Amino acid sequence: MRTIIHLSDLHFGRVDQALLGPLHDLIHSIAPDVVVVSGDLTQRARTEEFEEARAYLDTLPGPQIVVPGNHDISLYNVFRRFVRPLDRFKRYITDDLDPVFVDDEIAVVGVNTARSLTIKDGRVNKEQVQRIHAQLDGLAPHITRIVVTHHPFDLPTTFKEQDLVDRAPMAMEVFAECGVDVLLAGHMHVSHAASTASRYQIDAYAALVVQAGTATSTRGRGEVNSFNLLRVEHERLEVDRYGWDSLSNTFRVILTEKFLRRGNIWSPAAEGMLAAGI
Numbered sequence: 001m002r003t004i005i006h007l008s009d010l011h012f013g014r015v016d017q018a019l020l021g022p023l024h025d026l027i028h029s030i031a032p033d034v035v036v037v038s039g040d041l042t043q044r045a046r047t048e049e050f051e052e053a054r055a056y057l058d059t060l061p062g063p064q065i066v067v068p069g070n071h072d073i074s075l076y077n078v079f080r081r082f083v084r085p086l087d088r089f090k091r092y093i094t095d096d097l098d099p100v101f102v103d104d105e106i107a108v109v110g111v112n113t114a115r116s117l118t119i120k121d122g123r124v125n126k127e128q129v130q131r132i133h134a135q136l137d138g139l140a141p142h143i144t145r146i147v148v149t150h151h152p153f154d155l156p157t158t159f160k161e162q163d164l165v166d167r168a169p170m171a172m173e174v175f176a177e178c179g180v181d182v183l184l185a186g187h188m189h190v191s192h193a194a195s196t197a198s199r200y201q202i203d204a205y206a207a208l209v210v211q212a213g214t215a216t217s218t219r220g221r222g223e224v225n226s227f228n229l230l231r232v233e234h235e236r237l238e239v240d241r242y243g244w245d246s247l248s249n250t251f252r253v254i255l256t257e258k259f260l261r262r263g264n265i266w267s268p269a270a271e272g273m274l275a276a277g278i
Helices: 017-030 047-057 078-082 087-092 126-137 168-178 269-276
Strands: 002-007 034-038 064-067 100-102 106-110 144-148 182-185 192-195 208-211 226-232 236-245 250-262 265-268
Touching: 002 017, 002 106, 017 250, 034 106, 034 182, 047 087, 064 106, 106 126, 126 168, 192 250, 192 265, 226 250, 250 269, 265 269
Parallel strands: 002 034, 034 064, 106 144, 144 182, 182 208
Antiparallel strands: 002 226, 100 106, 192 208, 226 236, 236 250, 250 265
16 A cells, blocks of 8 residues: 655745644654645745745655646746746756656656646646656556646536646546546645546546645635545555644544545445445
């Protein structure tokens, strides 16, 4: 079994400082195999915000898979936005916009979905999707394949279609070919975990989408600050959602969701047991 901490939307520049210490301590006590940060490390892509984000990441365990979000591209500086959009991200966070971690149980692939031409929307292109296919297709069947983006591939039906990453249907078809199991994302500041089966009717394939809320930002959008802990096995996956408890000044588990895989189809544990005849 592998454990993954999934953080998102840290938004240094609009951080609740009271959360940083407890979050740091809890992550170290969990001792994850991988720490994933799915974008928006800063609020306005300023140098000092990236410096704060870098300093905080340095206090967390590794390995780390970190991808940029739309807030990590300068909004008001037109030159930086269109000529050097992720220069500061690459300088202070990582110059690898397609990070990869692979061991004998999991493969975690990060993908940059942030674009200069949009204010908040994201996109994947064919080149990126084909790169993911090449990275994952030849791996052993027992390895759980995980893709990390800032912008989501799936959301509850209460959200609009335009909230999804652009070209998601194209990407999902390729993900089915190389057996992507889990899609980790952020962006909406809302926690969510579900099968992709309802939105994408792909024969004999359904991935698991896991959304993280904002771990440390003051921009909660009606949800407490939160992050996810994933416990990953070949055919089982548990998602613990940790939420901030302001009374005890700690993060605590507020929800645990369990999923099973049968073939290339992930579903909630109760449904998976029925499908397997358990």
